[in-house]
Amino acid sequence: MAASTFQHLGRRTRQAFGLAGLAASVLRRSAVRRFPPLSVDQRLAMLPPRAPVATPLTIRWNDNHIPFVEAGSDRDAAVGLGIVHGHLRLAQMELMRRIALGRVAEIAGQSALELDRLVRLIDFPRATESSLALMPEDTRAWIDGFADGINAAADASLPPEFDTLGVPYEPWTAEHLFAVSRLCSADYAWRVWRTLSPLREDPEWSRMWTELIGVAAVADEDILIGADNLEDALPTAFDRAGSNAYALAGSRTASGVPMLACDPHHIITSPNLWLIAGFRTPEITLWGFMIPALPIFGVGRNQHGAWGGTNLHATSSELVDVAGEPLRTRSIAIRAGRKEHEVEARESAFGPIVSDAHAFNIASGTVALHWMGHRPSDEYTPFRNLMRASSWETFADAIDGYALPGLNMLWADPSGSVGKMIAAHIPQRPLATPDDLVVPPQEAHRQWSRLLTGRELPMIVDPADGYVVSANEAPVDPPVTISLFFAADHRFRRIGEVLAARDDFTADDLKALQLDVMHAPALRIAEMLKIAASDVGLAGPVIEAIAAWDGRYGVDSSGALAFELVAEPLVKALEERSPKRFVSPYWRPFSRLERLVDASPKTDLVVALRGALESAAAPFEAHRTWGNLHKVRLSHPLSKLPWLATRLPTIEFPSGGSNDTAMKSMHPFTQKVHTSNFGANARFVADLSDEDGTWAVLLGGQDGWPGSRTMFDMLGAWRRGEQIRLPFTVDRLAEEFRHVTPVTPDA
Secondary structure, three states: OOOOOOOOOOOOHHHHHOOOOOOHHHHHHHHOOOOOOEOHHHHHOOOOOEEOOOOOEEEEEOOOOOEEEEOOOHHHHHHHHHHHHHHHHHHHHHHHHHHHHOOOHHHHHHHHHHHHHHHHHHOOOOOHHHHHHHOOHHHHHHHHHHHHHHHHHHHHOOOHHHHHOOOOOOOOOHHHHHHHHHHOOOOOHHHHHHHHHHHHHOOOHHHHHHHHOOOOEOOHHHOOOOOOOHHHOHHHOOOOOOOEEEEEOHHHEOOOOOEEEEEOEEEOOOOOOOEEEEEEOOOOEEEEEEOOOOOOOOEEEEOOOEEEEEEOOOOOEEEEEOOOOOOEEEEEEEEEOOEEEEEEEEEOOOOEEHHHOHHHOOOOOOEEEEEHHHOOOOOHHHHHHHHHOOOHHHHHHHHHOOOOOOEEEEEEOOOOOEEEEEEOOEEOOOOOOOOOOEEOHHHHHHHOOOEEOHHHOOEEEOOOOOEEEEOOOOOOOOOOOOOOOOOOOHHHHHHHHHHHOOOOEOHHHHHHHOOOOEOHHHHHHHHHHHHHHHHHOOOOHHHHHHHHOOOEOOOOOHHHHHHHHHHHHHHHHHHHHOOOOOOHHHEOHHHHHHHHHHHOOHHHHHHHHHHHHHHHHHHHHHHOOHHHHEEEEEEOHHHHOHHHHOOOOEEEEEOOOEOOOOOEEOOOOOOOOEEEOEEEOEEEEEEOOOOOOEEEEEOOOOOOOOOEHHHOOOHHHHHHOOOEEOOOOHHHHHHHOOEEEEEEEOO
16 A cells, blocks of 8 residues: 555545555556455455464454454464454555655655655654563563564465555564554644644734633644645554543443443544454453554453543643754655655754654744654553453553553443543643743753653542543643643533433443434534524524524434534634634634634624525535535545546445534534544443443444455444444354364464
């Protein structure tokens, strides 16, 4: 795989998985070959019969291509999981590896030269050697075993993308895995900086900076990058940007035993950015979600408890003004196609000079990136310890050693404990708002002289109300500044309100909550619009639909459609009358609407609403429901090539949800038909009262191989709100995971 040179890349999904600059011979080769349909049995026949394991292992598969590895030791289990990743997602992993190493241009040509230059400047693998040296022997054995498993799968069969794109296979190593993990640790704040940096040139920057700070300001997935260049988006395409997670104590469940649910939010693409896997050794039995090429379980359940998490939105970076500081220059050789280019990268004691890269949008000055990812740290050992966690204390011990990317991590166990803890190492920043986006060197030195660990940061254990929730919200009463930009609290409050209302929840109830599309703040604005229209006699189908709306972004909702169709012209009209018009475009879409409506005099609101209703009338008549305007599209990366588009399936369907609903489905304010490129892409529920009570589903399917039956096969279950059982008991595993792959030791 490589990245695309088409002039106008779509946000996120296409930016992450496009194709670019291929040689004519490759294009001719790809144009004449088709990807035949493959059953699960045909795909499983491609697995290696042998691997570098000490004793034979077994991989069980269900009809959805979900694997469960049975091994005699941890290292052999790691080999089995590596086989699984290589079998299901090797082409996707190759893209991630090439981005992490700055080697996309080798196959994409000149179009990816700037991307590689940016990535080499950031230098994701910088701390590889020192970080690997920190790892205990058993962690290193786990990582090496995982890499060995990937290579065993590749030896058995390479995905067709390698031949189609002329990509040579290179064996995976621990160093490659670490580089990809650092790529996935890219700081979400980089997107914020990209958006806000140009404003620093404005004379009113100080005023705007203070107004943009906080929950309502731009952050994370709400920033509409709209990039035309690969380097503007790809380096942060794989970070874990969103998610909901919640754990209920036994006092809130019908069984009297805790439950946990998690639905990660990420770019929407096929293959998915998660895969479902499980394994059993003499010490551990586990099911959960893994990111391709990462030998850890970000969401999971073992025989003792369950865990899940969300992005903390922690600022694990600093922009430092290094004008006048000593700099050094290093030369970088980048191969684009057959030609090698020499480029230079400037660095300071704090890190690379990112003001030299246009992707950060820093117009003037000499600014360095001071990033936690350039320091040695071992995130694999904490997650290996998490796989063995058996209580809140062992969970907290594991999390305390974890550095980045910052996460909110939740725990639940059958004994009754539930809790939430910050997984991050945070610089000792003062709670006061900084004067600027860029800090002076002495301030960076002072703030980073000591890092706080998870046990020193806010946590909640066994709360009296019987549940904990995380939805990228701001921590309560932190001792230091963790971030200046958190998600709006709409999802956090909605989930909390639902959980507080009952004490008899079942797993089915948690699955239903993951489908929730209620947006109470939007309903409040709709009520204001209804009253304003009624006071002056504005009528018609659009305002009638808004007046009757229940605040839910259901796929069949006419009220949600009417509200969204009015929002875009209403915001534009109110901004023309607002003294905040220069700053408001940098607020989140709904925050922008909410602030403008709340602040506008009634006369302005009525005038703006009249025009917005007129503008919305025709598209409302044409589309009728929210799902007819708001859709999700799943497609293979190669479908971006016109000559392959007809040979590969693309699935598009109406979707419910919105930016701020529990079932997140991102979109701009628009009157045009659009497809969401970011939102909920996986669901997980664990009922700890039932040994076989774990369920999961992906938006799409497990397999990344073109033509595989399991590339999209979970889509029906996803749309119906169903999930697939992931059992622990031997009998149910044998019954539901009937495909068996034996793997014997190499000679």
